[in-house]
Amino acid sequence: MIADGLVELRELGEFGLIARIKEKLPPQAQGVIKGIGDDGAICSLAKDKALVSTVDLLVEGIHFDLTYTSPYFLGRKSLAVNLSDLAAMGAKPLYALISIALPSCLKVEFVDEFISGFLEVAKENEVSLIGGDTSASPDKLFISVTLLGEGAKEQLVCRQGALVGDDIYITGTLGDSLWGMKILQQKKGRPFSAAESFLVSRHLNPTARVKEGQIIAQRNLAHAMIDVSDGLLSDLGHICTESKVGATIWAEEIPLSSSLKRLAQEKGEAPWKMALMGGEDYELLFTAPAEKAAEIRELNKEWDCGVTKIGQIEILAHGLVVKNAHGVIDIHQCRGYDHFAKSFLPPLEPSQR
Amino acid sequence: MIADGLVELRELGEFGLIARIKEKLPPQAQGVIKGIGDDGAICSLAKDKALVSTVDLLVEGIHFDLTYTSPYFLGRKSLAVNLSDLAAMGAKPLYALISIALPSCLKVEFVDEFISGFLEVAKENEVSLIGGDTSASPDKLFISVTLLGEGAKEQLVCRQGALVGDDIYITGTLGDSLWGMKILQQKKGRPFSAAESFLVSRHLNPTARVKEGQIIAQRNLAHAMIDVSDGLLSDLGHICTESKVGATIWAEEIPLSSSLKRLAQEKGEAPWKMALMGGEDYELLFTAPAEKAAEIRELNKEWDCGVTKIGQIEILAHGLVVKNAHGVIDIHQCRGYDHFAKSFLPPLEPSQR
Known part of the structure; x- marks a missing residue:
């Protein structure tokens, strides 16, 4: 124990920390034969399902800033x-593993809250935390999460597969997260308006379109799909490259939240500019043949997040083109994020500061 | 390009780095339906096999030192x-995912060599690299690897399950890696003797007992098993805790390499002391009923690494006891490694410096 009653990780120790996390876990879910606490976790998959796995890395100072996020x-x-x-x-x-390196001066309460948030999203999505590794970190906090799932081989959707003539769709709204991050950076603790709070929450607490993605796959609606994590242009670029096609996006069709529209209007900005460049929206971008259009319009009514047609797949030679009412937009300044090259957005215009 | 002709990661960029890694991959292995380059990887498991998953974190300055390791x-x-x-x-x-955060001033050649080493061990063990995530790191290098495999549910061995009367076995030799690490720390680049080189190599380039572990499981030889990563006492402690049993270890039966014995003799040390405390040997520690003793003695002849009986499982009240020819040894000073509490070994005796 230290003076303020908070326990530091160095006092709890590695095994103490793991025991503390184990205590918070819900009863073992179906499919988990052996969870946290052995050399490996043992789980089962449904018969005839393929294993789908992914890993994502969050690094303090690169992906998040502890002065902005809890x-x-x-x-x-x-x-x-x-x-x-x-x-x-x-x-x-189905199953998640956490690999986390923590500065040893960090308070155990920090880890408690982190795990609470993690387990809440796990519960909402029926995911079991089955394993992980913890370590001290000399300086920064480092989090790597592996997620395992399953799907029918013939239904799973890749980036490859978009066909010329496909419609391009997006769930939810774009640009919110980027604007939310800029608000966090600029306001430095000063109070937010309701519109600002919405955008900030979209940045700090994104919703993955898990149910929607499964419906798109199970109904064979999409030829190709990706999530918008690096920005619309960058992620659509991946679909085009893998599918060897081009695309046209209609800037004014990009779905925007009323909060983004309101704030853009106040700043005298075209709101779709942020949406074009934005990253970390975690919406689903997919291409579908024309005969699925009616079925997708129905989903737009059913889903809270909605789904909007924003463009069309073209031949490869067409390239990636964005149009608005005035014609083709120069997109060279709208690149997505690259962690090493730091080629993120140009700075905000003076009017936005 | 920079002056010395080496490319820094910041110039290559994140997508460039991923493309560079993809180029080095062998042709897609059986079972891999979709490897690196999509939102997730798609793979298959053999029918009726359970999924086994594990993740390990290596942090610069905690688990490795770039002045000692290549x-x-x-x-x-x-x-x-x-x-x-x-x-x-x-x-x-079967399948591996790498999550790696790299200081952006790091040379691309560093990553090339890292991936070469990784892929060589993958090839030796028929493992496919199917995905990952890369990021810049503000300072230190972080590596988290997830490994996925399969096994028959009824054959997989856990820490739980050791029974009173079981014999305790260990593959290979213990203590080498710890002594190897101390040599690296103390020699600071001065040349190594042959014996020292062996111990250093056991630390920097450990061999996992993959084939041996599968044979132990498939022949139902073990009631409980663990790998020695934190040290014999710590890892045997995990088996005892999970199985609710005690244990006796016979210090003089612990298998030791001739290099360790020779160096210990020069220093006037009891060689099994290092073996008791050592971590990172990556040998298999398992308990087996007496009726398997003859079969295990046969394996000791077949396996290059050997397998040795070093003790016996006792009732819980017995606790964890280490004996040598003179009686019971005080093991309070022989604790394993805890990353947060830094409760590693006491410093080497002056005679060893």
Whole structure:
């Protein structure tokens, strides 16, 4: 114990920390034969299902800033970003493993809240935490989550497979997370308006479209699918590259939240600019043949997040083109995020500061 | 490009790095339906097999020191430590995912060598690299590897299950890795003798007992099994806790390499002391009923690493006792490693410096 009554990790120790996490786990779920506490976890998959796996890394100072996010939201987001990847394959998420390196001066309460957030998203999505590894970190917090799921081989959707003439769809709204992050960086603790709070929450606490992804896969609606984590242009670029096709996006069709529209109007900005560049929206981007259009319009009514047609797949030579009412938009300044090259957005215009 | 002709990661970018890793991959293995390059990987498991999964974290400054290890050996070890965990369940390793955060000033050649080492161990063990995530790191190198495998539910071996009267066995030799690490720390680049080189290599380039673990499981030889990563006492402690039993270890029966024995003799040390405390040997520790003794003696002749009886499982009240020719040894100073509490070994005796 230290003066303020909070326990530091160095006092609890590695095995103490693991025991503390184990205590918080719900009763062992179906399919988990052996969970946390052995050299490996043992689980089962449904018969004839393929195993789908993904891993995502969150590094302090690169992916998150502890002055902006709470450990609880960080826990939620650590799993949500992985859920979004499985959703983009149309897979059913099942099992998660956490690998986490923690500065040893960190308080145990930080880890408690982180795990609470993580387990809450796990519960919402019927995912079991089955294993992991913990370590001290010399400096920064480092979180890597592996998520395992299953799907029918013939239903799972890849980036490859988009066909010329396909419609391009997106779930939810785009640009919210990027604007939310900019608000966090600029407001530095000053109070948020309701519209700002919405955007900030979309950045800190994203919702993966798990149910929607599975429906798209099970009904064979999509030829190709990806989640928008690096930005619409970057992620659509992946579909185009893998499918050897081009695409046209109609900027003014991109779905936008009323909060984003309101704030953009106040700043005198075209709101779809943020949506084009934005990353970390964790919406599903997919291409579907024209004969599925009516079925997808029905889903747009059923789903809270909605689903919107925003463009069309073209031949490869067409390239990736964005149009608005005035014609073709120069997209060279709208690149997605690259962690090493730091080629993120140009700085906000003075009017937005 | 920079002056010395070496490319830094910041110039290559995240997608460039992933493309570079993809180029080095062997042709897609059987079972891999979709490997690196989509939101998730899609693989198959053999029918009626359970999924076995494990993750291990290696943090610069905590688990390794780049002044002692080469990127090639680091790549090898990153996978080997996970293979050892699956070996300890008796599972067959199949698929790996790498999550790695790299300082952006790091040279691309570093990553090339790291991946070479990793892929070599993957090839030796018929493991396919199916996915991962890369990120910049503000400072230190972080590596988290997830390994997926399969095994028959009724054959996989856990820590739980040791029975009073079981014999305790260990593959290979113990203590080498710890002594190897101390040599690296103390020699600081000065040349090694042959015996020292052997111990250093056991530390930097451990061999997981993958084949041996699967044989132990398939022949139902073991009631309980674990790999020695934290040290014999700590890892045997896990078996005892999970199985609600005690144990006696005969210190002088612990198998030791001739290199360790020779160096201990020079220092006037009892060689089994290092073996008792040592960690990171990645040998298999298991308990087996007396009727399996003859079959295990046969394996000792067949296996290059050998397998040795070193003690017996006792009732819980007996506790964990280590004996030598003179009686019971005080083991309070022989604790295993705890990353947060830093309760590693007492410093070497002056005679060993």
